[in-house]
Amino acid sequence: MTRRVCIAGGAATPFDYPMHITPEAMIANCVVETQGDIPDFHLRDLQFMVYSHFSVHFGKQLTPEWIVHDHLGLVGLPHVRIENGGNTGGSALYGAFLAVKSGLFDVVGVAGWETMDNVTQSQGSEFIALASDTRYEALAGGIYPIYYAAMAYKFMKEHDLTEEDFALAALKNRNNAANNAKTQWYRGEYKKYGRPLTVDDIMNSRLISYPLKRYDCCLMSRGGAFTLVTSEEWAKKHADGRYVVIDGAGLSSCTIRAGDRLHFPGWTKLYGEGYPDMTEFAACRKSGEDAYDMAGIEYKRAVKEIDVAEIHDAFSSSETQIYKALHWCDKDNIKEFIREKRTFLESDGGGDLPANPGGGLMGYGHPVGATGLMSAIETYYHLTDMTPKKHLSARTYVPDAQTGLVNSHAGTGTSISNFILRRP
Amino acid sequence: MGDDKRMHRIPDEVKFSDSHKDDFRGDVKEIGFHFAGYDWDADEEQFKVYLHYDQLYYWKLAEISKMGKGFLDGEFWATQCPNCGDKFFPPRVNCWDVECNLAKSEWIKLKGEGIVHTFTIAGWSGKSSLKRLPFVLAYVVVDGCKTAIANELRGIDPWNAEFGMPVKVVWAPKEDRRGTVTDWWFEPDDGWEPSPMNPEKERMKELCAPVYDWVKSMK
Numbered sequence: 001m002t003r004r005v006c007i008a009g010g011a012a013t014p015f016d017y018p019m020h021i022t023p024e025a026m027i028a029n030c031v032v033e034t035q036g037d038i039p040d041f042h043l044r045d046l047q048f049m050v051y052s053h054f055s056v057h058f059g060k061q062l063t064p065e066w067i068v069h070d071h072l073g074l075v076g077l078p079h080v081r082i083e084n085g086g087n088t089g090g091s092a093l094y095g096a097f098l099a100v101k102s103g104l105f106d107v108v109g110v111a112g113w114e115t116m117d118n119v120t121q122s123q124g125s126e127f128i129a130l131a132s133d134t135r136y137e138a139l140a141g142g143i144y145p146i147y148y149a150a151m152a153y154k155f156m157k158e159h160d161l162t163e164e165d166f167a168l169a170a171l172k173n174r175n176n177a178a179n180n181a182k183t184q185w186y187r188g189e190y191k192k193y194g195r196p197l198t199v200d201d202i203m204n205s206r207l208i209s210y211p212l213k214r215y216d217c218c219l220m221s222r223g224g225a226f227t228l229v230t231s232e233e234w235a236k237k238h239a240d241g242r243y244v245v246i247d248g249a250g251l252s253s254c255t256i257r258a259g260d261r262l263h264f265p266g267w268t269k270l271y272g273e274g275y276p277d278m279t280e281f282a283a284c285r286k287s288g289e290d291a292y293d294m295a296g297i298e299y300k301r302a303v304k305e306i307d308v309a310e311i312h313d314a315f316s317s318s319e320t321q322i323y324k325a326l327h328w329c330d331k332d333n334i335k336e337f338i339r340e341k342r343t344f345l346e347s348d349g350g351g352d353l354p355a356n357p358g359g360g361l362m363g364y365g366h367p368v369g370a371t372g373l374m375s376a377i378e379t380y381y382h383l384t385d386m387t388p389k390k391h392l393s394a395r396t397y398v399p400d401a402q403t404g405l406v407n408s409h410a411g412t413g414t415s416i417s418n419f420i421l422r423r424p
Numbered sequence: 425m426g427d428d429k430r431m432h433r434i435p436d437e438v439k440f441s442d443s444h445k446d447d448f449r450g451d452v453k454e455i456g457f458h459f460a461g462y463d464w465d466a467d468e469e470q471f472k473v474y475l476h477y478d479q480l481y482y483w484k485l486a487e488i489s490k491m492g493k494g495f496l497d498g499e500f501w502a503t504q505c506p507n508c509g510d511k512f513f514p515p516r517v518n519c520w521d522v523e524c525n526l527a528k529s530e531w532i533k534l535k536g537e538g539i540v541h542t543f544t545i546a547g548w549s550g551k552s553s554l555k556r557l558p559f560v561l562a563y564v565v566v567d568g569c570k571t572a573i574a575n576e577l578r579g580i581d582p583w584n585a586e587f588g589m590p591v592k593v594v595w596a597p598k599e600d601r602r603g604t605v606t607d608w609w610f611e612p613d614d615g616w617e618p619s620p621m622n623p624e625k626e627r628m629k630e631l632c633a634p635v636y637d638w639v640k641s642m643k
Contacts, residue, residue: 020470060477126550136514139605140575141553146561149544207547207631259563259572265521278542278563
């Protein structure tokens with residue numbers, strides 16, 4: 001029998017901009033909250049630490065994980081940091097998965113954070129743009145929302161979609177976030193509205209880069225998260241009823257410059273000429289297919305088998321593009337898939353595959369190194385029935401979910417991971 | 425090993441006889457760490473420090489130097505795989521097809537013309553580009569390359585840009601060129617005319633209006 005890897009606990013801090021808490025205190029808080037859920041878990045159990053942190057520019061501090069590790073009292077324990085752009089959290093989780101799967105370790109901690117509130121938003125945008133090919137793209141005035149907008153506009157045209165179609169993801173995730181006290185939306189702008197957002201609110205927000213407006217874009221944040229990745233043996237013994245199995249894991253890559261994937265030979269050989277172009281996320285499709293294969297999920301049945309998903313909605317448009325990359329819909333039915341609100345919660349007139357009930361990057365926030373872990377934790381809460389306790393009410397809880405999907409996404413689709421989580 | 429034609433040569437010594445290291449320096453100073461101030465909240469006991477950090481980088485273009493020098497001279501140099509013939513701009517120093525097994529690419533000069541593959545109208549950008557807003561960022565396939573390159577599309581009302589429109593490369597005045605992609609931009613090809621206004625263009629124009637006002641109000 002193959003060794004199964006589990007998530008047996010985890011927690012995130014609130015995400016906000018600005019927020020006054022050090023990285024070491026963020027991770028300490030997350031460990032304490034995890035111990036509240038999993039009383040058997042002690043720092044002494046940890047055998048290996050994987051740190052998930054994107055940019056040393058925000059802290060003006062190289063190897064900041066050395067500070068966190070030392071301040072948690074874990075000196076002597078092996079540790080590494082994984083950095084993979086927006087997919088840093090997913091990649092760190094992938095690293096921890098490999099570490100336990102290999103049989104080398106039974107209990108691995110994954111700790112991630114970002115301190116993006118150390119600089120102004122426009123400086124922050126420029127720092128993130130340093131993760132594009134600076135020689136060509138950032139210099140030309142490009143920042144990530146601009147690259148994504150250029151990809152989204154072509155996708156929108158080719159699929160006969162409208163700005164309003166993208167707006168549905170934007171309002172869904174923020175309205176979900178309004179039921180989660182840790183989210184940046186709830187802590188901030190929601191207080192001003194005190195009501196759910198409408199399509200008009202999204203349409204009337206300021207232009208970022210056509211067709212994306214401010215509310216089509218995720219939030220820049222400070223925040224941290226911790227995830228406990230263990231062998232099933234450990235999970236059964238110490239976290240019974242509060243663990244999930246990582247049944248599928250995939251990680252894939254694409255070009256750094258979006259303009260370089262019109263005819264990339266590797267993709268042409270795998271998926272045919274003209275794919276992914278600048279409209280599709282091939283690395284999402286490939287890592288999703290790898291995760292589905294590992295979990296025994298037929299691609300066309302994915303939409304039926306997955307009960308809840310936390311996906312990387314850096315932009316409302318990219319959430320929409322991800323629906324297609326993960327085989328939830330295709331070119332012919334994507335419009336109906338969106339307009340039938342298949343990814344909304346049932347209580348919001350939604351469908352069969354609620355995506356980002358935790359609020360996602362647009363509602364919860366996007367402190368890069370913590371984000372993918374937050375997505376995994378939110379999915380874990382559903383599959384262990386802890387969501388009603390963690391959110392303000394059961395409104396954003398997906399009851400009886402058996403299978404969850406976690407997606408983490410970087411660059412212009414440059415590195416993407418997908419995980420399938422199941423109840424044991 | 426040293427005879428393998430795919431190897432990139434590393435020069436033993438480089439002497440820059442033509443040096444312009446301060447031509448565009450302006451007020452930029454390298455002072456390293458500079459603590460500019462602090463804040464204190466006595467009620468919450470919260471302290472905040474203002475740190476400024478400044479650093480000059482030396483980007484050595486090495487084996488793609490021909491591209492940088494080409495920009496100064498108003499020439500557009502790309503590379504091509506001698507094996508499969510794929511043409512790249514930005515230049516790749518080896519072929520991207522693993523079947524070509526790192527075939528070392530060769531330089532070819534491109535014609536400064538291309539086709540808009542996709543585009544967007546930026547209404548927000550990084551700190552150093554805010555004053556140029558709103559601008560069109562276009563991904564353009566230049567002279568039959570297998571790749572599209574991003575740069576600004578000027579000489580057009582942003583809402584008039586179109587998929588598939590023909591564009592030309594326009595060079596900055598020679599004295600302003602720095603050997604980077606900011607030495608050139610795209611403009612509509614001679615003879616290209618925008619299509620009539622339509623509801624989508626009106627919508628874009630409407631979204632641009634507050635951006636123009638905001639930029640005007642910036643110091």
